Amino acid sequence: MQYGILKAILDFKPDVVHCVEHSPAATFCASVAICLNIPIVWSSHTNLDYYIPLYIKPFIAPFSLSIYQRLRRTFLNLADFNLTVSSDFANLLLENGIKQEVHVWRTGVDSKLFNPTYRSQEMRCRMFNGHYSPDKILLVSVGRLSPEKKFEFLVEILKNFPQAFLCIVGGGPYIEHLKPLFPEKQAHFIGFLQGAELASAYASADYFVYASVSETFGQVYLEAMSSGIPIVAAEGKQMKEFFKDGVHGYTWRPNDVEDACQALQKAINKRKVLVYNCRQNALNHSWNSAANQVEDVYFKVKNDKKKKFNLKGIYCFLNWFVLQIMILLFMVPFMNVAKPVKKSTHSKLNSLPSFKFCISLLSLVAFLGIFISFC
Numbered sequence: 001m002q003y004g005i006l007k008a009i010l011d012f013k014p015d016v017v018h019c020v021e022h023s024p025a026a027t028f029c030a031s032v033a034i035c036l037n038i039p040i041v042w043s044s045h046t047n048l049d050y051y052i053p054l055y056i057k058p059f060i061a062p063f064s065l066s067i068y069q070r071l072r073r074t075f076l077n078l079a080d081f082n083l084t085v086s087s088d089f090a091n092l093l094l095e096n097g098i099k100q101e102v103h104v105w106r107t108g109v110d111s112k113l114f115n116p117t118y119r120s121q122e123m124r125c126r127m128f129n130g131h132y133s134p135d136k137i138l139l140v141s142v143g144r145l146s147p148e149k150k151f152e153f154l155v156e157i158l159k160n161f162p163q164a165f166l167c168i169v170g171g172g173p174y175i176e177h178l179k180p181l182f183p184e185k186q187a188h189f190i191g192f193l194q195g196a197e198l199a200s201a202y203a204s205a206d207y208f209v210y211a212s213v214s215e216t217f218g219q220v221y222l223e224a225m226s227s228g229i230p231i232v233a234a235e236g237k238q239m240k241e242f243f244k245d246g247v248h249g250y251t252w253r254p255n256d257v258e259d260a261c262q263a264l265q266k267a268i269n270k271r272k273v274l275v276y277n278c279r280q281n282a283l284n285h286s287w288n289s290a291a292n293q294v295e296d297v298y299f300k301v302k303n304d305k306k307k308k309f310n311l312k313g314i315y316c317f318l319n320w321f322v323l324q325i326m327i328l329l330f331m332v333p334f335m336n337v338a339k340p341v342k343k344s345t346h347s348k349l350n351s352l353p354s355f356k357f358c359i360s361l362l363s364l365v366a367f368l369g370i371f372i373s374f375c
Contacts, residue, residue: 002028015302022072024324030075031320035313039301042079047216054148057334064331071323073097080301085217088237108287109222116228118203127167129188137164140205142220145172150211156257158186169193169201202227207267213254226282230274232267248278
């Protein structure tokens, strides 16, 4: 993969390299760009400071997080321009040691696709999955089915609103855990939708409900608003860039069932006004304006320097190599993709008495070697 990236950059000869997130591929691209004196624009979208403690084994999570933060800090401080999708995440990056300003990239939504005109009685009946009734309220929630999305919380809302039906759009490793929690007559897991089908699912619902607070931006909120459906969601920093409580919907205090039920009831009482406000607000967040903003950044950082070899790139490659090894040793082996419903009682690897010992020994040796190399 690294050879392919290197060849692509050398053949294409870009004026600017735009790196997204802090993956092995992105950090390798940055190392190549620095070697070739190519300006780097870096955009950070995902708050892994939140996800790592959730998905990594607790005993190693703090150390894994410190490795990731060091990798992110090292490379973002080498970028010519840093972008992120919310002011709160920008502040988090600055607190983590990013020395230069982190600018907010105002992302957008396709208001032609996510449009109230996609409202469909056929899709609405499909979302009810055989439980359609004209006097029922149709809630929709869209997202990856995983622990941090807190879909379980929505069960409590349904208990207090027997006239409500929830359609959950999306797939993921957590689905087998979630399905038994929801009453069959009040919920339907419709699966993964995209394009016009997804737009129709949004527009055909009455309210968008969401319990997660893990997003840095939350594209689903903007898609729902563009489709003309009010937001009823857990209060989170990710919504500050485009949402006003009481204007585009209502929020509840995270994990507060009573407050969540009150938020939904307020939205029900004020639906017509909220629908109009949501659509009008979403029209101000176009992809054209988002593209124009980042285009201006590219022209700002572009330089006319001759692409001479920069020795600083060697330092970047060394950092890249060491940090990737540390990630492979102290993050990847300890990841949980999701909380399983049932843990297997028989595992060939775990049945071998020496397996865990070997992993621990290998990690210890690697750690000592890396520690010595840093000293």
